[in-house]
Amino acid sequence: MSLYYDAVSMLTAPATGGSFKSRIYTARNIKSSPAQVYALIIEASKWDILLKEVIEAAGILKLEPKLTPLLSLLLVHDHLLTKSGLAATSTHPLRLAIERHKTRLRGEFTKARVRRGCASIPDLKDAIQKEKLALQGPLTSIYPRWVRINNILTTMSHQLSTTFAGYERVHTLADLVIPGRKTMLIDPHVPDLIAVAPGTEFITSAAYKNGEIILQDKASCFPAYLLIGDNTWTEGGLLDGCAAPGNKTTHMASLLSKSSPTENSQTKETQEKYHVYSMDQSQLRAKTLQKMVTTAGADKMVTVLAGQDFLALDPQDPRFENVSGLLLDPSCSGSGIIGRDDVPKLVLPESTSSSSTSFSAGGKKRKRRPDDEGTSNRTKTPTTPTPTSATDENDVSVSGTDTERLVKLSNLQTRIVEHALSFPAATRVTYSTCSIHLLENEAVVSRILASEVAKRRRWRVLRREEQPVGMRKWKYRGIRKDRGEGEGGKGVEVDVNLSDEELEGCLRCWPGDEEGTGGFFVAGFVRDGDVEDGNGAEYQRKDQGQDQDDDDEEEEDDEWEGFSD
Numbered sequence: 160m161s162l163y164y165d166a167v168s169m170l171t172a173p174a175t176g177g178s179f180k181s182r183i184y185t186a187r188n189i190k191s192s193p194a195q196v197y198a199l200i201i202e203a204s205k206w207d208i209l210l211k212e213v214i215e216a217a218g219i220l221k222l223e224p225k226l227t228p229l230l231s232l233l234l235v236h237d238h239l240l241t242k243s244g245l246a247a248t249s250t251h252p253l254r255l256a257i258e259r260h261k262t263r264l265r266g267e268f269t270k271a272r273v274r275r276g277c278a279s280i281p282d283l284k285d286a287i288q289k290e291k292l293a294l295q296g297p298l299t300s301i302y303p304r305w306v307r308i309n310n311i312l313t314t315m316s317h318q319l320s321t322t323f324a325g326y327e328r329v330h331t332l333a334d335l336v337i338p339g340r341k342t343m344l345i346d347p348h349v350p351d352l353i354a355v356a357p358g359t360e361f362i363t364s365a366a367y368k369n370g371e372i373i374l375q376d377k378a379s380c381f382p383a384y385l386l387i388g389d390n391t392w393t394e395g396g397l398l399d400g401c402a403a404p405g406n407k408t409t410h411m412a413s414l415l416s417k418s419s420p421t422e423n424s425q426t427k428e429t430q431e432k433y434h435v436y437s438m439d440q441s442q443l444r445a446k447t448l449q450k451m452v453t454t455a456g457a458d459k460m461v462t463v464l465a466g467q468d469f470l471a472l473d474p475q476d477p478r479f480e481n482v483s484g485l486l487l488d489p490s491c492s493g494s495g496i497i498g499r500d501d502v503p504k505l506v507l508p509e510s511t512s513s514s515s516t517s518f519s520a521g522g523k524k525r526k527r528r529p530d531d532e533g534t535s536n537r538t539k540t541p542t543t544p545t546p547t548s549a550t551d552e553n554d555v556s557v558s559g560t561d562t563e564r565l566v567k568l569s570n571l572q573t574r575i576v577e578h579a580l581s582f583p584a585a586t587r588v589t590y591s592t593c594s595i596h597l598l599e600n601e602a603v604v605s606r607i608l609a610s611e612v613a614k615r616r617r618w619r620v621l622r623r624e625e626q627p628v629g630m631r632k633w634k635y636r637g638i639r640k641d642r643g644e645g646e647g648g649k650g651v652e653v654d655v656n657l658s659d660e661e662l663e664g665c666l667r668c669w670p671g672d673e674e675g676t677g678g679f680f681v682a683g684f685v686r687d688g689d690v691e692d693g694n695g696a697e698y699q700r701k702d703q704g705q706d707q708d709d710d711d712e713e714e715e716d717d718e719w720e721g722f723s724d
């Protein structure tokens with residue numbers, strides 16, 4: 160019987176730390192096989208509205224105080240819809256609680272099927288799926304599964320004829336969720352990017368396991384594309400200053416590999432040009448970075464500097480004398496991150512029972528609390544964005560708009576980009592965050608442009624018309640004023656001293672809109688004219704030795720779980 164308690168426990172646990180599936184597979188508190196728990200939840204979620212109808216009509220919650228709405232839905236699912244029936248001994252109280260009503264349940268199930276004019280179970284399943292979609296209303300925000308093709312190990316055409324062979328090509332995100340069709344969309348903005356229906360699983364596919372495809376949110380693909388562009392990379396080497404877990408580093412390597420000469424025909428100059436220095440100040444996260452680089456087949460193109468603080472890196476170090484493109488994606492509030500929210504939201508039967516007891520995941524009786532499952536029609540999932548898995552791009556997250564934290568982050572982000580602008584051969588720099596706050600985005604760009612190094616070296620924002628084709632086409636651009644209360648940081652005067660042209664150069668992604676991305680910001684910087692190098696040492700970290708606790712990363716136990724958004 161632990162199967163049902165385990166499923167309840169997974170459905171009611173906070174949605175943090177990886178995808179729902181991976182949380183089940185790594186859960187220490189469940190006794191049943193994770194595959195069985197996952198399958199039960201996924202299958203039951205496909206039938207929830209029908210099961211609710213049947214359970215309510217049969218009135219079993221009133222009659223069986225041991226059942227909670229969620230438990231009853233899972234049990235009735237197995238009782239009515241699986242060949243093997245309930246996974247419980249014949250004398251188990253929960254089994255008896257269901258089987259006492261088997262005639263009623265079967266009768267209500269048949270009535271529900273006949274009402275829908277369905278002759279078979281597969282017909283009924285289709286009908287239920289359509290009803291569920293209709294209940295969701297117009298789909299304004301779909302979060303597809305974004306899949307990036309890794310050019311180092313494969314090509315788009317190879318993947319279309321293998322991994323995506325059975326998929327029908329569509330042209331809108333809404334078409335990805337048409338029931339009964341396996342569809343895919345080739346993204347119109349980012350090269351080598353494919354969207355498929357939310358929740359599509361790739362982690363067991365060969366292409367995923369061997370690094371040919373990488374699961375990465377669309378917005379997160381903007382920085383490397385903005386930096387490297389559509390054409391052959393003609394500049395010097397590249398550097399990713401805040402790189403773990405490595406999505407953008409491996410994306411850079413993928414874009415470079417499209418234009419890099421074959422290994423045999425490489426000269427020292429081309430080797431440098433197609434080389435990426437990639438670092439992360441966290442030793443632990445750098446391990447994940449290294450694993451990702453290796454799996455992506457990018458070991459020869461990428462040097463990982465594990466535990467390296469970018470601010471402590473000497474721009475005058477001969478290793479970096481030809482580095483011309485730098486990507487900076489520092490820690491941010493993570494306010495644009497959409498919780499994975501891939502926990503199935505089951506529509507539960509109404510509990511009209513006067514019972515004051517329910518079963519905990521362990522099966523022990525306890526008092527029902529107001530927030531127990533069953534007091535609402537939906538299983539509990541957090542409504543605020545939750546940080547994503549251990550392989551997530553962002554490592555810090557603040558709730559709400561903690562102004563002090565935002566100001567500290569903004570200061571650090573500005574310092575990091577200013578440091579990048581001081582590299583002697585630097586000609587192109589991108590700055591990005593997965594934050595929606597003005598204070599971390601346009602305000603940082605504004606501060607950077609006002610900095611001494613930007614002025615002296617004539618850095619400016621990469622204009623919209625100079626951007627790669629896909630980024631030029633992207634419609635959401637920089638903003639001068641907060642979109643909503645508190646987005647800039649409550650109580651803070653946010654000074655965004657940017658021209659219209661500069662704001663047009665900034666790119667924004669907004670969670671919850673029709674584009675299917677999380678909240679994201681990216682801006683590119685370029686410089687015209689001659690370099691006035693001055694003494695680079697001047698731009699080394701002025702505050703070396705100062706307290707760094709404004710970015711005190713929590714070193715989570717972030718074991719490699721595969722590529723992630």
Ligand SMILES: C[S@@+](CC[C@H](N)C(=O)[O-])C[C@H]1O[C@@H](n2cnc3c(N)ncnc32)[C@H](O)[C@@H]1O
Nearest residue numbers: 401402404405406407439440468469488490552
């Ligand atoms: C938003 S995450 C980067 C995500 C990464 N760009 C990706 O696409 O997978 C920020 C990372 O920056 C690192 N970081 C923050 N400050 C740093 C610094 N001064 N030097 C190097 N790494 C830093 C953090 O440890 C964290 O791993």
